Amino acid sequence: MNTGSVQTLIVLREEEHAWLQDLFRSRHPMMVTLCNKPFIEYLIDFAILSGSEALRIASDSPITDLENYCGNGSRWGITIDYAHILPEDDRERLLEKNRQFCSRGKTMLIEKTLFVAYDKKNDYRLWLRACPEGVAVSGTSGSITILGNKQENSIPGPIPEPSLPMLLTIGEYYRLADDTLKNADRYILPGYSSEPDCFLGRNVVIQKGAEIRKPVMIGNNVQISAGSIIGPGAIIGSNVIIDRESVVSGSILMDNTFIGEQLEVKGRIADGSLLIDPESGATLQMEDPHLMSAIQPGASTKQIIRRIIHALAALALLIVLALPFLILRPLLGLRRNWHTKKRLFPPGATAKKLTIEQVVIRPEGAYGRLAIALSIDRYPSLFKVLGGKLRLIGHRPAVSSDTSTISSGCIAMNPAVFGYAETEEWPENERDELMVDHYHLLHSGSLNDIGLLLKALLNKKHM
Structure with a gap:
């Protein structure tokens, strides 16, 4: 046995944290965050502070999301691997299955535990060296057991000890999060x-x-x-x-x-x-x-597909509307019914400032009404969809205001040629329009966007 090495074995049993799984069904309990950090990371931190060079996660249920997140542990500078156990495996059987891993030296066995309260300023290697073999920390929320460790009595000074806060209800989770935030200097957040x-x-x-x-x-x-x-x-x-x-x-x-x-x-x-x-x-x-x-988490592949679909639809509109644009644009210019206004999207609406030029056509005369009905006022903006600067449909700011900057209420919006709000008849003011825009921002997809685009083209409300 290499008595100089230290490793950590974390045991996960599906039934132990069912209360958390019932609330947050979309993620493994170890992937639930505490102060924006998954529980598993707190255990990894503590293992590293205790001097562990390797860590194994043994589970009786699939932990694909956990494996994808932790990987091989390279980003923490520790080796992480995984093992499967059966729900009926007791402590003896568990250790037998992981005998080779545990035989490398001192092993810290963490069971039934979501969170270890530690202080990053402490050196828990001293604590581990001072602990005799057996249960070192225990409570209703789990235990930490030391295996193959010979207690050293010559360690000077006080020894920092970790603790296992009670964590069996959502109320205890809430209070632990509040305590962690207030004592943020103790943790790596x-x-x-x-x-x-x-x-x-x-x-x-x-x-x-x-x-x-x-x-x-x-x-x-x-x-x-x-x-x-x-x-x-x-x-x-x-x-x-x-x-x-x-x-x-x-x-x-x-x-x-x-x-x-x-x-x-x-x-x-x-x-x-x-x-x-x-x-x-x-x-x-x-x-x-x-x-x-x-909010559906964005996937880069879906975003690329959505951009391609928007660009293809914009190209189709450019081709279909080319002749009407070439005819009506000069006629509207002669009648002084073609005006442009620049609008600035601040950093709160896009990743960077973006200036877009919007055309304003008054619904006056046959040419004006026809141009609006054919969406000729949107034609110049379609080129920016091809360049990826605008969406074909998303948030279209109002042009009625004299201000050159988009309202600060337009958060997280995708500047676009056509607005989601134009698909509905009921919005009566900017606040109503923002409500519609927010809804479709969160729930619309690539195919839905095409249907909404057709609805916006047919809806004469924007005339």
């Missing part, structure tokens, strides 16, 4: 922190007029609209949209969640369209997608 109690991920857009109150944690690809108040005690996951004038405090927004405008979320956990009261455990499925809904 994601995000950039330029000041205490404030963690920001990548590509976070906070529009002018929004207020951030510490402590707060915000994940990647988050858009917060004007007038919103975030915090204190807010944990915002990744790929989240918070519409204007909404309030999120003392709450957790899981990944891929949309919060509609003027919605107040206090002391709750929101996961897509599911709203959870952590104290009572009561859940509410929100039926109105304009208030709260799940």
Whole structure:
């Protein structure tokens, strides 16, 4: 036996964390995030702090998403592999199946445990050296057992010890997340922190007029609209949209969640369209997608396909409308009924500033009405769809305002030639249009976009 090496064996049994699986069905319990970091990463961190060079995850159920996330452990500088066990395997059988792995040296066996409370400033290698063989830490939420370790009595000074917080209900999860946020200096947490109690991920857009109150944690690809108040005690996951004038405090927004405008979320956990009261455990499925809904995580392949479909449809329109455009454009110019206005999409609406030119034609005379009916005013913008700067259908800002900048309420919108709002008859103002745009932004796909485009072309409301 190589007594100098240390490894960690994490045992996962499907039935042990059923309460968490029942709430967050789309992910493995170990992939549920605590302060925007999956539970499995906290265990990996602790293994590394304890001096482990290798880590094995043994599970009695499929863990494909876990394997895809952790890989071989190279990004943490530790070797990770995987093993399968049966639900009926007891401790003796478990160790027999992993005998070769455990025989390398000292082994830290973690069972029934989602989270280990540690302090990154401590050297847990000293703790491991001081622990005798047997159960080192135990509680209702799991245990840590040391195998093949000879206790060393000559270690000077106090020995830091980890702990296993009780974690068997959604209320305990909520309180643990709050405690972790308040004691963020103990852990290795994601995000950039330029000041205490404030963690920001990548590509976070906070529009002018929004207020951030510490402590707060915000994940990647988050858009917060004007007038919103975030915090204190807010944990915002990744790929989240918070519409204007909404309030999120003392709450957790899981990944891929949309919060509609003027919605107040206090002391709750929101996961897509599911709203959870952590104290009572009561859940509410929100039926109105304009208030709260799940955002389908974007896939690069789907985005490429969508862009190609939009470009092909735009090319078809360019060909079909070429002759009407060549005839009507000069006639409208002679009658001074062809005007252009530039509109600037701020960084809150696109990844970077984008200036687009929109044509305004008054519905005056036969030529004006015909041009609008044929969407000739949109013809010049179709070329930008081919260049990938505009979508064919998405969010089309109003041109009635004299301002040259798009409203700050237009968050997360895809600037487009035709607007989703043009497919409906009922929107009466910009707020109504934004509601329609938000809905289709979250729920529309490539094929749906083509159907909505046809509906926008046939709908004369935009005349």
